Amino acid sequence: MSERLDALEERINALRAEVRRAVRARDGALARSLRAELRGVERAWDQALADQEPPARETPSASEPDEAPRAGAAREPGALVPVREQVHQALTILGVPASAKMIVAVHGALRAGSLRGTQLASLRRDEERSFRSSPFARPYYLCAALTDRLSASRGLLTVSTWPLERRAIGPLSPRVDFLTTAIRVAEHILRLEEAGEPTPSGAERLLSRLAYNVPGVPVAPDAPPRPAMVVKAARAELEVHAGADADARARIADRARARLGDAERLFGGTILSLAREEAS
Numbered sequence: 001m002s003e004r005l006d007a008l009e010e011r012i013n014a015l016r017a018e019v020r021r022a023v024r025a026r027d028g029a030l031a032r033s034l035r036a037e038l039r040g041v042e043r044a045w046d047q048a049l050a051d052q053e054p055p056a057r058e059t060p061s062a063s064e065p066d067e068a069p070r071a072g073a074a075r076e077p078g079a080l081v082p083v084r085e086q087v088h089q090a091l092t093i094l095g096v097p098a099s100a101k102m103i104v105a106v107h108g109a110l111r112a113g114s115l116r117g118t119q120l121a122s123l124r125r126d127e128e129r130s131f132r133s134s135p136f137a138r139p140y141y142l143c144a145a146l147t148d149r150l151s152a153s154r155g156l157l158t159v160s161t162w163p164l165e166r167r168a169i170g171p172l173s174p175r176v177d178f179l180t181t182a183i184r185v186a187e188h189i190l191r192l193e194e195a196g197e198p199t200p201s202g203a204e205r206l207l208s209r210l211a212y213n214v215p216g217v218p219v220a221p222d223a224p225p226r227p228a229m230v231v232k233a234a235r236a237e238l239e240v241h242a243g244a245d246a247d248a249r250a251r252i253a254d255r256a257r258a259r260l261g262d263a264e265r266l267f268g269g270t271i272l273s274l275a276r277e278e279a280s
Contacts, residue, residue, distance in 0.1 A: 008045040015041060018111070025191035033089045037081045083119045084127070084142055088159065090115075094184050096177040097145040097156040097169065106181075109202035110188055124157060128267045135262060143266040145169045148252050150260060152268030160266050164256055170248030172241045179234040179241075182210040186227035186234070193227070 015038040022031035090107040091098060098106070100120040107115045127141045141160040144152035146168045158167040185207050189199050204224035211217040211225040216233035219225055256265050 004048050008041060008048060011041050012038065012045060021192060021195060021197045024195035024197065025188075027188070027191060029092045030089065033085070033092060036085065037089075040081050083115065084123060086111075086115050087120065087123065087142055087157065088140065091142075091157065091159050093188060094181050095166075096180045096184075097153070097158045097167065097173075098177070098181070099155050100157070102181065103157065105206055106185065109200065109206040110185070120157070124152075124267070128263070131266060132263055141266060143167070144268045146252060146256055146265075146268055148248075150252070150256055150264070150269045164253040164265060165246070165249045168249040168252035168256070170245055170252060172245040173249065176238065176241050176245045178210075179214070179238045182207075182214055182234045183231050183238070185210060186230040189227045190231070 015034060019031055019034045019038060022028075022034055086107055087103055089111060090103045093106060093110060094102070100117045103120065104115050104117050123142060124144060127143060130138065131141050131143075139161075142157050143160050144167075145156040145158050146164075147153050148168075148170060153169045156169065185203065189203055189207060192199050192203075207227065207230060208219055208224050211230045212219050214230060214233050215237060217225050217230050260269050
């Protein structure tokens with residue numbers, strides 16, 4: 001148990017440092033997400049410490065009410081931050097639909113997390129069940145990107161609070177979203193540099209992998225690319241595709257609003273139901 005407490009204390013210290021870096025980098029969304037994670041780890045530390053305390057010898061008298069349970073005590077000690085919150089953190093950084101592989105890579109590189117792809121396997125189905133049983137009960141849902149057929153795009157996750165246009169996927173969207181991802185990762189590193197904070201080595205490796213597929217960015221095997229150069233080159237290509245991609249996404253979003261209900265707009269319509277509607 002002492003090893004468990006030591007690990008939690010190390011994570012608390014690391015999270016406090018990450019919060020400080022996010023605040024200095026003026027990344028408000030990430031700072032809020034980190035603070036929520038920090039509170040969860042601190043609750044887990046409290047619970048782990050309470051588990052080490054010997055049981056009280058004195059029992060309360062009948063006239064004394066039992067102590068009310070502490071907030072968060074029911075949380076399983078090992079569950080520091082729900083997987084959905086970790087995924088939300090990564091998607092907040094990216095701002096575009098992303099695959100499980102990219103989400104894991106971004107979370108590991110920029111957040112030094114231990115998120116695994118297998119943890120995301122049933123996440124979207126769990127989110128859909130939760131929404132259908134109690135619509136809009138949560139502040140956000142992790143949902144699907146929508147194809148031009150208004151069905152769920154295979155393997156891509158988005159956030160329900162995003163505009164429908166951003167959650168739609170047109171012919172050019174995969175390239176546009178890749179370029180946006182490269183820009184977001186590079187900008188995140190630039191904010192750290194401006195704040196005088198060290199850049200995690202994982203972030204530099206991720207940027208190198210992304211920059212390899214951005215024309216105009218020289219990538220050396222022994223040195224990471226310059227983030228500002230990645231931003232400039234990615235934006236140059238993005239300008240070529242952005243207009244046509246925005247139009248395609250807007251058309252998909254308009255059709256989704258006209259033909260889909262709330263749940264289907266978030267998680268996609270079924271092929272059978274869409275075919276029946278077209279036939280009618």
